[in-house]
Amino acid sequence: MDYRILGPLEAFDGERALSLGGTRQRSVLALLLLRAQEALTRDVIIDELWGETPPPTAAKVLQNCISALRKELPDGGAALRTVGGAYALEVASGELDRDRFEQGLAKGRAALAAGESEEAAEQLRTALALWRGGPLSDFSYEHFAQEEIARLEELHVEAVEDRIDADLAGGRAEGLVAELEALVGRHPLRERLRRQLMLALYRTGRQAEALAAYRDARRTLLGELGIEPTRALQELEKAILAQDPAIDVEPRRAARAAAPGRHAATPVVGRDDELTVFDAALDDALAGRGRLFVVVGPPGAGKTHLADEVASRAKVRGAAVRWGRGWDGGDAPPYWPWRQAIRELPEHDGAERFRYFAAVTELLRTEAAKQPLVLVLDDLQAADEDSLLLLEFVASEVAEMPMLIVGVARDGAPRLEELARVATRTLQLGSRT
Numbered sequence: 001m002d003y004r005i006l007g008p009l010e011a012f013d014g015e016r017a018l019s020l021g022g023t024r025q026r027s028v029l030a031l032l033l034l035r036a037q038e039a040l041t042r043d044v045i046i047d048e049l050w051g052e053t054p055p056p057t058a059a060k061v062l063q064n065c066i067s068a069l070r071k072e073l074p075d076g077g078a079a080l081r082t083v084g085g086a087y088a089l090e091v092a093s094g095e096l097d098r099d100r101f102e103q104g105l106a107k108g109r110a111a112l113a114a115g116e117s118e119e120a121a122e123q124l125r126t127a128l129a130l131w132r133g134g135p136l137s138d139f140s141y142e143h144f145a146q147e148e149i150a151r152l153e154e155l156h157v158e159a160v161e162d163r164i165d166a167d168l169a170g171g172r173a174e175g176l177v178a179e180l181e182a183l184v185g186r187h188p189l190r191e192r193l194r195r196q197l198m199l200a201l202y203r204t205g206r207q208a209e210a211l212a213a214y215r216d217a218r219r220t221l222l223g224e225l226g227i228e229p230t231r232a233l234q235e236l237e238k239a240i241l242a243q244d245p246a247i248d249v250e251p252r253r254a255a256r257a258a259a260p261g262r263h264a265a266t267p268v269v270g271r272d273d274e275l276t277v278f279d280a281a282l283d284d285a286l287a288g289r290g291r292l293f294v295v296v297g298p299p300g301a302g303k304t305h306l307a308d309e310v311a312s313r314a315k316v317r318g319a320a321v322r323w324g325r326g327w328d329g330g331d332a333p334p335y336w337p338w339r340q341a342i343r344e345l346p347e348h349d350g351a352e353r354f355r356y357f358a359a360v361t362e363l364l365r366t367e368a369a370k371q372p373l374v375l376v377l378d379d380l381q382a383a384d385e386d387s388l389l390l391l392e393f394v395a396s397e398v399a400e401m402p403m404l405i406v407g408v409a410r411d412g413a414p415r416l417e418e419l420a421r422v423a424t425r426t427l428q429l430g431s432r433t
């Protein structure tokens with residue numbers, strides 16, 4: 001037999017769909033399925049189905065339902081036994097879709113725990129495919145079904161969350177954002193979904209949106225429950241701000257390729273002059289004579305590629321590399337490129353700009369004193385003006401620090417002239433085509 005309750009009630013004997021009759025008869029079958037193997041006395045069944053004041057005909061109606069079910073079931077209804085004054089339905093392992101679902105869920109979770117994300121995703125997808133709608137959906141107003149409906153609905157969301165974890169672990173964040181946004185809309189207070197949405201956005205390069213998702217979660221939790229997000233969610237926000245490698249996708253695929261600043265993926269061709277300049281700049285910076293270099297050029301000129309190579313050379317020579325980028329997708333917090341590069345960046349809480357800039361400069365001085373620093377600020381054409389002003393301020397102080405700053409911008413970016421004035425040099429790259 002194939003009994004199904006993950007949606008409207010259905011029963012199949014092989015290919016043949018059983019005719020399940022009217023509401024009462026369907027309710028009797030559902031109740032027997034939920035309490036399979038158990039001997040249920042007539043009184044218990046009547047109580048479950050009709051409540052405290054059953055009609056005088058209840059016993060008779062129940063009797064009719066049982067015989068009708070027996071006629072539909074194979075082998076003359078041998079599976080529906082009468083034991084004294086009670087009825088019991090034999091349901092073998094795997095005959096009920098709910099049990100198949102729970103078995104698949106357990107296997108999926110075991111695989112997830114073992115780090116086998118592909119296997120886990122596969123198992124969980126198969127298990128979730130058993131769902132055809134709300135559980136026991138034709139009994140949503142029946143008292144006897146309430147508890148199980150609630151349990152199964154919860155289990156379903158958890159299984160979806162597990163499957164999404166498996167997808168995230170397998171580096172498949174791309175397809176998840178839209179699904180997660182819909183899920184968060186339906187379950188706004190589930191922090192696990194909020195966390196997954198933040199991660200999916202972050203890992204598809206949508207960091208500002210990941211932070212906006214955190215703020216939205218916090219607003220909802222405060223508004224609805226008057227509580228702050230859990231520590232775990234708060235830490236995730238911090239990790240996103242800091243671009244903590246710990247939240248990169250586990251098998252290093254998409255995120256690695258999308259995140260520059262670690263090592264140039266392909267060799268740098270035809271940039272000998274520029275690299276000679278930067279090697280000298282690195283000599284100076286490591287010797288405590290800090291510099292700002294600006295790289296400008298049209299889109300695709302190879303600006304990021306060049307900065308990437310400079311960063312790898314710096315790393316080999318013992319410098320720490322920090323990398324931040326402008327974001328023009330909207331909604332970026334103030335000082336976003338700086339914030340990405342420097343996780344300890346203080347909040348600009350309305351202090352005068354000068355005092356704030358001075359504080360950031362002192363922080364950089366302290367950091368660079370511990371280990372020479374290379375700071376790359378890329379895509380400055382998409383940075384907020386305050387970030388550019390801060391860069392000009394820091395650049396005017398950098399000469400005394402073991403620090404090389406590389407500012408990268410497209411042609412025509414704002415404040416390029418002002419930057420050039422405080423830069424040691426501005427390198428103009430031509431189009432590569």
Ligand SMILES: Nc1ncnc2c1ncn2[C@@H]1O[C@H](COP(=O)(O)OP(=O)(O)OP(=O)(O)O)[C@@H](O)[C@H]1O
Nearest residue numbers: 267268269271298299300301302303304305306410
């Ligand atoms: N010197 C180079 N040698 C080999 N490949 C390069 C070189 N410069 C750039 N490329 C390749 O050309 C492509 C565009 O380069 P890159 O992303 O650095 O451009 P960009 O100037 O930063 O552009 P955008 O303004 O859009 O950020 C990349 O795929 C990069 O790997």
Ligand SMILES: [Mg+2]
Nearest residue numbers: 303304305378
């Ligand atoms: Mg670039």
